Amino acid sequence: METSCKSESVAVASDPEPRQTADGVVCFAGVDWWYHNRGHSECQIMKRLARHYPVLWVNSIGMRAPAPGKTELPLRRYLRKFRSTLKGLRRDPDCGMWVYSPIFVPRYSPRWVEFNGRLLTTQVRWLCRGLGIRHPSVWVTVPTAVGAVERGRWARAVFNRSDEFSKFPEANGRLIASLEQRLLRNCDRVLYVNRSLLNREAAVCRRADYLGHGVDFEHFAIPRPATEQEPPECRGLPRPIVGYYGALDDYLIDKELLIKVARAIPRGTLVLIGPKAMDTALLEAEPNIRYLGPIPYDRLPRYARLFDVGLMPWLDNDWIASCNPIKLKEYLAMGFPVVSTRFPELEPYEHLVYAASDHASFLAQLHRAMEESDDARSAERRRDAVRGDSWDALATKAAQMLGLS
Numbered sequence: 001m002e003t004s005c006k007s008e009s010v011a012v013a014s015d016p017e018p019r020q021t022a023d024g025v026v027c028f029a030g031v032d033w034w035y036h037n038r039g040h041s042e043c044q045i046m047k048r049l050a051r052h053y054p055v056l057w058v059n060s061i062g063m064r065a066p067a068p069g070k071t072e073l074p075l076r077r078y079l080r081k082f083r084s085t086l087k088g089l090r091r092d093p094d095c096g097m098w099v100y101s102p103i104f105v106p107r108y109s110p111r112w113v114e115f116n117g118r119l120l121t122t123q124v125r126w127l128c129r130g131l132g133i134r135h136p137s138v139w140v141t142v143p144t145a146v147g148a149v150e151r152g153r154w155a156r157a158v159f160n161r162s163d164e165f166s167k168f169p170e171a172n173g174r175l176i177a178s179l180e181q182r183l184l185r186n187c188d189r190v191l192y193v194n195r196s197l198l199n200r201e202a203a204v205c206r207r208a209d210y211l212g213h214g215v216d217f218e219h220f221a222i223p224r225p226a227t228e229q230e231p232p233e234c235r236g237l238p239r240p241i242v243g244y245y246g247a248l249d250d251y252l253i254d255k256e257l258l259i260k261v262a263r264a265i266p267r268g269t270l271v272l273i274g275p276k277a278m279d280t281a282l283l284e285a286e287p288n289i290r291y292l293g294p295i296p297y298d299r300l301p302r303y304a305r306l307f308d309v310g311l312m313p314w315l316d317n318d319w320i321a322s323c324n325p326i327k328l329k330e331y332l333a334m335g336f337p338v339v340s341t342r343f344p345e346l347e348p349y350e351h352l353v354y355a356a357s358d359h360a361s362f363l364a365q366l367h368r369a370m371e372e373s374d375d376a377r378s379a380e381r382r383r384d385a386v387r388g389d390s391w392d393a394l395a396t397k398a399a400q401m402l403g404l405s
Helices: 041-049 074-086 110-131 143-151 173-186 195-204 217-221 255-264 297-304 327-334 344-352 359-370 375-386 391-401
Strands: 008-011 024-028 055-058 089-091 098-100 136-140 157-161 189-192 207-210 241-245 269-273 289-291 309-312 338-341 354-356
Touching: 024 041, 024 110, 024 143, 041 055, 041 391, 055 110, 098 110, 110 143, 110 173, 136 143, 143 173, 157 173, 157 195, 173 195, 189 195, 189 391, 195 207, 195 344, 217 297, 217 327, 217 375, 241 297, 255 269, 255 359, 269 297, 297 327, 309 327, 309 359, 327 338, 327 344, 327 375, 338 359, 344 375, 354 359
Parallel strands: 024 055, 024 136, 055 098, 136 157, 157 189, 189 207, 241 269, 241 309, 269 289, 309 338, 338 354
Antiparallel strands: 008 207, 089 098
16 A cells, blocks of 8 residues: 555546536635644645635534533633634635635534524625635535535535544534535535445545645755753653643544553653643653643654654544554654554554554653664654645545535
């Protein structure tokens, strides 16, 4: 199996009749631009499209309502969404993309999904007029936006099947699955990052494509400059430094495993970077764990270059089985050894990482990684495996699928 991120297409039915050429994109995003990590695939693709076309990014309306006793840190989640909503419509100064925090009701039932669909349709219609987008295509990631997708008049409709959202913990699985099915049937194209999910759903789609992920290679692979000082938070940390960056969510991260990792390197340091949506008190109670909080994407490599080993400590659940973490290619681009729990999309890269199936084997692989010999040659093999997987190439393919002129 190839390790490059090439697009594979499965034509399930004849393509729809040619439509009008699109003059812009409306993106019903799966994340919020203002507080989520902008390393997400749709962030990478949309900010590149925004260099050439008008792009209206509509922040995620979510799939679940945080509830005390059920959701970790519910008040934090409500507060950050409230702050985002107050921003209204703003233009990102770096990429030129228009970002809108929509007004919606954070309720998730068939009735409220349809109500929010009508509400979103009205808001987006007026915004497109104001921005001069007359014939938009739509890119949709969050299934709860299906009502707006179905009501809109689009040059093309593309479903970014980045995850199997019906497996999202605490969401109404039956409802979300029904919304996903509507998008699978009605969108012109469905783009996948997970081959097993594509193979399972291809027959339902008009056209299914494997797009995979890219990597901002130059951003992550640049060696640490000799004159670069360590970030203040990292100065004097005992080595080895074993690290993880990314979302700290209760449905992703195996907290028990991270505690075992920290105790397996008593003279070293476990560094955790990223926004947290789970209780990290037990982790931070370990004397050699350093939680640094979220680090902006543009500064992230400065911190990650300090890692002696990068971790992907995933839980074993249906959500992980249907995903494809972008950080795998970012870790490989930086060249350091990687220890990961196994998941389906890891298979093409297993010869380059230390893969484990349980806690015991994960700790054993961690010690192997820390003792890796021939570091320079191994690091170069890892970089070479992802050197050609650019986001620019994937953005070009996405533009073609969206019917942009």
